[in-house]
Amino acid sequence: MAKVKQTQMTITEEFAAKVKLEYKREKLMKWAPVLVLVGMIVIFAIQLGAAFISPLNIVSILNQWSIPLIVALGLTFVIMIGSIDLSIDGSVGMTGSIAAVLVLNSQNSNNLGVWGLVIAILCGVFVGFIIGLIHVKLKIPSFMVSFAFMNICAGIGLLSYGGRPPTIQDEWLVALPRASFIGIPVLVWIAIFIMFICLYIQECTPFGRHIYAVGTDETIPRSVGINVDRVKVMVFTLAGFCFGVAGVVGAIRLGQGQIAIGTNLMFPAQAAVVIGGTSLSGGKGGVVNTIVGTLIMTVLFNGLTMMNVSGNVKNGIQGVIILVAVALTVKRGAAIISK
Amino acid sequence: MTKINKKHLPLYFSSAVIILLIVVFSLIESRFLNAANMANLLSDAAPLLIMAAGMTPVLLLGSIDLSVGSVCSVANVFALTILLSFQGTHWTLGTAVLVSFGLTALAAIAAGAIMGLVHVKLKIPSFIATLAFMSIWSSVALLISSAPIAIPRQLWGMVAWYDISVGPFSLPLFIALLFIVIYYVILTRTVFGRGIYAIGGNERCARIAGVPVDRVKVSVFAINAFCAALASIFLVAKAKSAAPTVGDGFTLMVIAAVVLGGTSLVGGVGNVINTIFGVFIVALISNGMNIIGVDVFWQRIVFGVILLVAVAINTDRTSRSIAVK
Numbered sequence: 001m002a003k004v005k006q007t008q009m010t011i012t013e014e015f016a017a018k019v020k021l022e023y024k025r026e027k028l029m030k031w032a033p034v035l036v037l038v039g040m041i042v043i044f045a046i047q048l049g050a051a052f053i054s055p056l057n058i059v060s061i062l063n064q065w066s067i068p069l070i071v072a073l074g075l076t077f078v079i080m081i082g083s084i085d086l087s088i089d090g091s092v093g094m095t096g097s098i099a100a101v102l103v104l105n106s107q108n109s110n111n112l113g114v115w116g117l118v119i120a121i122l123c124g125v126f127v128g129f130i131i132g133l134i135h136v137k138l139k140i141p142s143f144m145v146s147f148a149f150m151n152i153c154a155g156i157g158l159l160s161y162g163g164r165p166p167t168i169q170d171e172w173l174v175a176l177p178r179a180s181f182i183g184i185p186v187l188v189w190i191a192i193f194i195m196f197i198c199l200y201i202q203e204c205t206p207f208g209r210h211i212y213a214v215g216t217d218e219t220i221p222r223s224v225g226i227n228v229d230r231v232k233v234m235v236f237t238l239a240g241f242c243f244g245v246a247g248v249v250g251a252i253r254l255g256q257g258q259i260a261i262g263t264n265l266m267f268p269a270q271a272a273v274v275i276g277g278t279s280l281s282g283g284k285g286g287v288v289n290t291i292v293g294t295l296i297m298t299v300l301f302n303g304l305t306m307m308n309v310s311g312n313v314k315n316g317i318q319g320v321i322i323l324v325a326v327a328l329t330v331k332r333g334a335a336i337i338s339k
Numbered sequence: 340m341t342k343i344n345k346k347h348l349p350l351y352f353s354s355a356v357i358i359l360l361i362v363v364f365s366l367i368e369s370r371f372l373n374a375a376n377m378a379n380l381l382s383d384a385a386p387l388l389i390m391a392a393g394m395t396p397v398l399l400l401g402s403i404d405l406s407v408g409s410v411c412s413v414a415n416v417f418a419l420t421i422l423l424s425f426q427g428t429h430w431t432l433g434t435a436v437l438v439s440f441g442l443t444a445l446a447a448i449a450a451g452a453i454m455g456l457v458h459v460k461l462k463i464p465s466f467i468a469t470l471a472f473m474s475i476w477s478s479v480a481l482l483i484s485s486a487p488i489a490i491p492r493q494l495w496g497m498v499a500w501y502d503i504s505v506g507p508f509s510l511p512l513f514i515a516l517l518f519i520v521i522y523y524v525i526l527t528r529t530v531f532g533r534g535i536y537a538i539g540g541n542e543r544c545a546r547i548a549g550v551p552v553d554r555v556k557v558s559v560f561a562i563n564a565f566c567a568a569l570a571s572i573f574l575v576a577k578a579k580s581a582a583p584t585v586g587d588g589f590t591l592m593v594i595a596a597v598v599l600g601g602t603s604l605v606g607g608v609g610n611v612i613n614t615i616f617g618v619f620i621v622a623l624i625s626n627g628m629n630i631i632g633v634d635v636f637w638q639r640i641v642f643g644v645i646l647l648v649a650v651a652i653n654t655d656r657t658s659r660s661i662a663v664k
């Protein structure tokens with residue numbers, strides 16, 4: 001009898017120790033991205049000196065940060081429900097192209113002003129909605145649907161301007177990239193505004209809570225009576241909205257509409273979301289993680305650019321970062337099957 | 340009344356689509372059916388055939404490889420860079436060709452094996468692992484050469500084998516078809532091949548039954564990369580030049596072709612012979628759109644839609660319990 005009690009004790013103790021260890025590890029993982037960010041800033045500041053922390057460079061980091069941030073915010077919700085959206089390159093490029101074609105431009109006689117931008121963003125919303133609908137209703141994996149839409153959107157974007165990129169000539173829009181408010185460019189403020197909207201959605205709305213529930217285990221919210229399919233479609237629609245805004249901001253900044261606005265946005269966004277601690281299996285992470293993640297990516301690339309590392313190498317580094325970040329967060333063990 | 344064998348349904352479907360496509364395109368444009376265009380179509384299909392043959396077992400496992408296009412790009416510039424480095428040495432043309440293509444194939448096998456190992460050992464889902472490698476390889480391709488490289492005219496003899504043909508059937512097409520037949524035999528008649536189907540059907544059962552799951556998966560990814568390299572060599576020979584972005588568009592077409600051939604994304608269902616039909620659907624559409632003068636921008640839209648339709652047709656929705664992510 002005494003022996004049994006002893007083993008029970010050790011089992012309890014073992015369990016407690018295991019929980020404690022896991023808790024410790026989780027806490028460490030939570031703060032790891034922030035530590036990485038701070039460490040990187042320190043290293044670059046030492047390596048590059050005053051040039052790196054000058055106000056000019058900080059504003060340029062903020063500028064480089066804005067579009068990846070908007071894109072990554074949209075992607076965050078998608079990854080939080082355990083899905084993925086690979087359509088970014090296409091849909092951002094498409095909305096940027098459409099925006100430029102609809103406002104006063106060098107190619108045609110359209111002059112819709114702000115409405116042109118709104119229509120372009122709505123196109124992004126619509127694409128997101130369709131991706132979600134096809135994924136949910138036809139039960140096709142989201143990476144496959146969005147991969148197909150990456151190509152469809154890129155095609156639509158190219159068609160919208162027929163090979164010759166239009167230049168934006170609307171005075172107001174031409175002036176916008178140079179405008180700033182308390183020292184920070186207006187386009188960055190747009191990104192910050194979107195950031196707060198996303199934070200509000202995540203923290204203060206039932207929808208935001210449903211996203212976590214669906215990501216953790218979708219059978220539970222389903223049995224409680226939450227319309228899981230609707231949550232999923234809304235998540236993809238929200239992502240489409242973010243990609244639309246990113247495309248429009250990109251077009252305004254470039255002063256031109258072309259599909260290249262979206263090129264090479266997907267990898268930094270995926271890397272930023274994952275490196276921020278949002279797990280690919282869903283249910284973990286959130287907007288704040290993504291803010292840190294995008295800052296890490298932006299600071300890293302800014303630093304590498306200042307150290308004269310070529311663009312091609314930087315693209316390769318993104319792939320490595322994604323691999324390392326996923327490898328650190330993914331669940332392992334004999335029982336786990338990864339396909 | 341004889342019941343239609345459900346197993347052959349994808350085959351009937353793709354044959355019907357092929358016939359329909361031929362009829363539609365030849366009605367719109369009479370040049371479509373002439374011998375020159377048909378020969379063109381058949382030889383152009385060779386790289387796609389090889390890559391789709393490599394991709395089929397990957398889908399049979401239930402995995403996916405989004406990096407084939409960029410592996411093809413890397414192999415493309417890699418092969419030609421090595422080939423041209425033999426210029427002015429005492430090596431004969433034949434040796435130079437053999438050495439450069441051999442090295443390319445070996446490098447590709449190594450690359451595929453590394454990708455497979457990362458996927459299997461670190462338990463990273465294949466679509467994200469291959470997505471990351473897509474980014475890495477396309478950047479490596481641009482590092483090897485940021486601009487297209489052409490083969491100088493006096494060295495065209497190196498790739499003359501590509502144009503050997505019997506009637507409309509060219510040598511590369513023969514190689515591709517031979518490869519597929521061999522691969523078909525391997526997939527259906529060997530322990531390794533049956534292991535692939537077993538893993539795709541139910542990985543846990545396969546493991547318990549003693550299938551060396553990890554080894555099979557790594558081998559499949561390595562063979563897939565080898566196929567991409569072989570396709571890239573065909574592309575070098577065809578274009579008599581290499582470009583660091585030549586393979587990028589192939590990923591979509593390859594996956595579309597395999598899925599159109601009736602291979603399910605879930606794994607365990609499909610075979611490599613049916614993939615031939617899928618490839619010819621894709622090749623027909625691509626060639627037909629060129630011949631009737633459809634804007635090149637439309638082609639990406641069309642292939643995207645085709646991929647979606649093919650996947651939608653092939654998806655098994657009978658079991659409601661499966662959560663699709």
